[in-house]
Amino acid sequence: MLRVSPETHAKALTVAKALGKSLNQWAAEVLDKAAHIH
Structure with missing residues (x-):
């Protein structure tokens, strides 16, 4: 679970x-792409 603002x-x-x-x-998908940048 990821908590973000409304x-x-x-x-x-x-x-x-x-x-x-x-x-x-x-x-x-966004998190997967971001994880591969670093």
């Missing part, structure tokens, strides 16, 4: 929906 949650949900993904799927 504002961040709403923004992330908007992006995920625009991409046709669930919030969980989108967040997992």
